[in-house]
Amino acid sequence: MTLTLGCIADDYTGASDLANTLTRAGLRTVQTIGIPADDLALPEVDAVVMSLKSRSIEASLAVSRSRAADKWLRGRGASHVLFKICSTFDSTDAGNIGPVMDALRADCGEANVLVTPAFPETGRTVYQGNLFVGAVPLNESPLKDHPLNPMHDSNLVRVLARQSRTQVGLVDLATVTRGADAVRAHLAGLAAKGVGAAIIDAVFDRDLETIGLVAAEHRLSVGASGMGLGLARALVSSGKVRSAAASGEAGAAVGGAAACLAGSCSQATLRQIASAEKVMPVLHLDPDRILTGGGEAQRALDWAKPRLAAGPVLIASSSTPDQVTALQARHGRDAAGHAIEQTMADIAQGLVKSGVRRLVVAGGETSGAVVDRLKIPGFLVGVEIAAGVPVLRAVGVEGDMLLALKSGNFGGAEFFSDALGLMR
Numbered sequence: 011m012t013l014t015l016g017c018i019a020d021d022y023t024g025a026s027d028l029a030n031t032l033t034r035a036g037l038r039t040v041q042t043i044g045i046p047a048d049d050l051a052l053p054e055v056d057a058v059v060m061s062l063k064s065r066s067i068e069a070s071l072a073v074s075r076s077r078a079a080d081k082w083l084r085g086r087g088a089s090h091v092l093f094k095i096c097s098t099f100d101s102t103d104a105g106n107i108g109p110v111m112d113a114l115r116a117d118c119g120e121a122n123v124l125v126t127p128a129f130p131e132t133g134r135t136v137y138q139g140n141l142f143v144g145a146v147p148l149n150e151s152p153l154k155d156h157p158l159n160p161m162h163d164s165n166l167v168r169v170l171a172r173q174s175r176t177q178v179g180l181v182d183l184a185t186v187t188r189g190a191d192a193v194r195a196h197l198a199g200l201a202a203k204g205v206g207a208a209i210i211d212a213v214f215d216r217d218l219e220t221i222g223l224v225a226a227e228h229r230l231s232v233g234a235s236g237m238g239l240g241l242a243r244a245l246v247s248s249g250k251v252r253s254a255a256a257s258g259e260a261g262a263a264v265g266g267a268a269a270c271l272a273g274s275c276s277q278a279t280l281r282q283i284a285s286a287e288k289v290m291p292v293l294h295l296d297p298d299r300i301l302t303g304g305g306e307a308q309r310a311l312d313w314a315k316p317r318l319a320a321g322p323v324l325i326a327s328s329s330t331p332d333q334v335t336a337l338q339a340r341h342g343r344d345a346a347g348h349a350i351e352q353t354m355a356d357i358a359q360g361l362v363k364s365g366v367r368r369l370v371v372a373g374g375e376t377s378g379a380v381v382d383r384l385k386i387p388g389f390l391v392g393v394e395i396a397a398g399v400p401v402l403r404a405v406g407v408e409g410d411m412l413l414a415l416k417s418g419n420f421g422g423a424e425f426f427s428d429a430l431g432l433m434r
């Protein structure tokens with residue numbers, strides 16, 4: 011396999027979001043979970059999106075896993091690697107965007123890395139280095155209440171500078187609007203001043219196309235699906251990749267029981283759970299009982315199994331920001347997150363044993379825990395359910411299985427039934 015584009019995603023939902031964007035832009039793309047085993051049969055593709063669960067782990071581990079991924083991708087011909095981060099720049103002052111970017115930049119000897127989480131299709135835009143989520147700055151958006159990495163500063167030049175050893179600059183929208191040559195000249199000026207990474211503004215897809223043209227000339231970029239869109243369009247327009255059919259494979263029907271799991275506490279997911287209550291049985295887990303070993307996974311499985319024959323069910327741990335804060339105060343933030351993720355993985359494993367072949371998971375960390383437990387090594391990208399969320403067909407597992415891994419913040423109010431309607 012000779013790759014044109016290598017991608018390292020810091021979580022699994024983010025990886026499927028990017029794989030979806032690349033597929034729709036005409037790149038033949040596969041999503042792998044970590045570095046694929048030598049015996050995993052992968053189709054001939056233009057891009058591999060390697061999913062890591064490295065967003066919220068210790069920075070040094072995120073660095074070593076990302077470097078190993080980078081080595082594998084470049085060893086298969088990828089001359090450009092995109093480090094896929096969240097469109098809401100999920101990170102803390104300890105990392106992990108800065109440390110991973112620094113390490114990958116050093117490894118490939120790149121003078122200047124373009125960085126943007128802009129993804130206009132989902133309302134993420136960057137202006138004067140400030141990230142907006144819809145109409146509000148990042149620090150006023152629901153991301154201020156994220157259970158693992160609350161975001162309190164919308165100025166990404168500052169945010170990235172706090173977690174990176176590299177000097178961080180800005181390429182503003184006025185420069186981007188003047189086109190690729192203006193961006194190249196601006197970057198050269200920054201590089202001459204010793205600036206090694208630049209947040210680049212983008213408000214519309216046309217800005218991302220300009221950014222993609224310049225980024226594709228470098229060896230490394232950092233961004234969300236919008237950067238993927240820009241790079242993919244640049245690779246197609248330059249003839250480096252011959253555009254494949256733009257829609258993902260629908261594939262053969264899988265059938266079997268269906269279930270949804272929600273571990274995201276985002277406002278969007280809370281709304282989606284409320285809507286699902288009208289159309290399917292919903293079980294709300296008791297997070298305190300999870301933390302005190304109260305057998306919540308077994309209770310959930312005992313509740314779900316007799317219902318599966320009649321139609322899909324939804325099991326959710328999700329709570330409001332106040333409840334999340336209170337739980338974390340009682341048990342600790344990381345302990346709470348980890349225990350709930352592992353309970354979700356236990357439930358997923360039990361559901362699959364009971365015949366579930368179609369599974370929707372809401373939440374990035376939650377999806378990571380579930381997919382790891384199910385030992386799924388990779389996915390082919392199917393039809394799009396909502397912006398950033400495709401139907402995924404598992405590869406390298408016994409029997410057919412469809413999944414949808416939804417970023418907490420993505421999808422409309424009816425997401426769960428929309429997804430199941432497309433997962434036949």
Ligand SMILES: Nc1ncnc2c1ncn2[C@@H]1O[C@H](COP(=O)(O)OP(=O)(O)O)[C@@H](O)[C@H]1O
Nearest residue numbers: 157273274327329347350351373374375376418
């Ligand atoms: N009720 C709860 N209280 C505290 N933390 C929770 C609760 N439910 C889920 N979590 C944890 O919150 C985190 C949500 O992150 P994630 O799954 O990535 O969602 P998102 O996609 O919204 O970021 C996970 O670590 C999850 O285990």
Ligand SMILES: O=C(O)[C@@H](O)C(=O)COP(=O)(O)O
Nearest residue numbers: 023024027096097374417418
């Ligand atoms: O870029 C995005 O917003 C998503 O692709 C993403 O990374 C999702 O992360 P979670 O919200 O943690 O699922």
